[in-house]
Amino acid sequence: LVTRTDYTVLPSVLLAGPAGAGKTALTVLLERGGGTSLQAPTKISVPETRTSTKHHTIELSFSNTGENTSNDDVNDELNLHHRDTTHTRFLLRDTPGALNRRFLALDYISSSTVSTTGESAKLKAVVFVVDAAALGDDTTTVSGTSAVTIAAEYLYDVLVALQRRMNSKNTSKAPSAVSVLVVANKQDLFTALPANVVRASLEAELTRIRVSKSKGMLESGKGADDLGSDEQDSWLGSYGTEKFTFHQMREFDVEVDVVDGNVLGNAAAGSGVTSWWEWMISRL
Ligand code: GTP
Ligand code: MG
Numbered sequence: 001l002v003t004r005t006d007y008t009v010l011p012s013v014l015l016a017g018p019a020g021a022g023k024t025a026l027t028v029l030l031e032r033g034g035g036t037s038l039q040a041p042t043k044i045s046v047p048e049t050r051t052s053t054k055h056h057t058i059e060l061s062f063s064n065t066g067e068n069t070s071n072d073d074v075n076d077e078l079n080l081h082h083r084d085t086t087h088t089r090f091l092l093r094d095t096p097g098a099l100n101r102r103f104l105a106l107d108y109i110s111s112s113t114v115s116t117t118g119e120s121a122k123l124k125a126v127v128f129v130v131d132a133a134a135l136g137d138d139t140t141t142v143s144g145t146s147a148v149t150i151a152a153e154y155l156y157d158v159l160v161a162l163q164r165r166m167n168s169k170n171t172s173k174a175p176s177a178v179s180v181l182v183v184a185n186k187q188d189l190f191t192a193l194p195a196n197v198v199r200a201s202l203e204a205e206l207t208r209i210r211v212s213k214s215k216g217m218l219e220s221g222k223g224a225d226d227l228g229s230d231e232q233d234s235w236l237g238s239y240g241t242e243k244f245t246f247h248q249m250r251e252f253d254v255e256v257d258v259v260d261g262n263v264l265g266n267a268a269a270g271s272g273v274t275s276w277w278e279w280m281i282s283r284l
Helices: 023-031 076-082 103-110 147-167 195-219 229-233 246-252 274-282
Strands: 010-016 056-063 087-094 113-116 119-131 178-185 254-260
Touching: 010 023, 010 103, 023 056, 023 087, 023 119, 087 119, 103 119, 103 147, 119 147, 119 274, 147 178, 147 195, 147 229, 147 246, 147 254, 178 195, 178 274, 195 254, 246 254, 254 274
Parallel strands: 010 087, 010 119, 119 178, 178 254
Antiparallel strands: 056 087, 113 119
């Protein structure tokens, strides 16, 4: 049992990504202890989720053996086993992906230490969930906008917010590095794109968005050399490069990985959530 100590600053992981990607399903699964490799089930079942409108934070912990200890149902043998190990606690914040609710995740990134009712958190990582099956399907559109564009537009804002956070000079201490995990979810569906293809299509789409945003700046009457620091600040990645790659985020102390898996479905169909869980706890 975890006692709440309100004055402790816990490390936190932010879940973001477009609507319907599986953020809440992942939160529910981890809350039940599904992140542990010990329990990797053959059939994962998560109750039907519905579209989130608010953020929701859960507390998780893991032992130094990497096991998820949020599960209350762990058997006696496991409890005995855990008695001598140290537990690291952290917060996982699920946020809504709907266009008009994205500010909840973006605001969380801009504030370096977030303090809300009973909780104080230091952002360590962002897990950006995408529906890899929707990305692979050209017909998945919301009023004519493809799934990859919807995902990339949101990811663009998340990465720019992380860049700004690193560049912000109004804090005396340098903000701590934040890692990003792009999760290519729903690998149980046979139309899902694998992680390397998700990476390539997001990078291509982010490049396209960056080009169209910089055109907007140039069309406002300035030449490239006249762009001020404001424009440079809102340029994603290495300034002036032709093609955007996730590697460019290293300039801002932001490391980006793309890993596939699935929250639901037969574990044999995808790699489940184990590698995401391990990634998360290694970033705390
Ligand atoms: P918002 O709250 O609207 O931002 O969406 P969300 O990202 O929280 O999505 P949610 O977790 O509600 O999942 C959306 C739908 O995708 C639900 O019907 C889930 O059951 C389903 N889903 C989530 N993960 C998987 C998966 O790995 N495979 C499959 N097949 N379906 C999944
Ligand atoms: Mg949700």
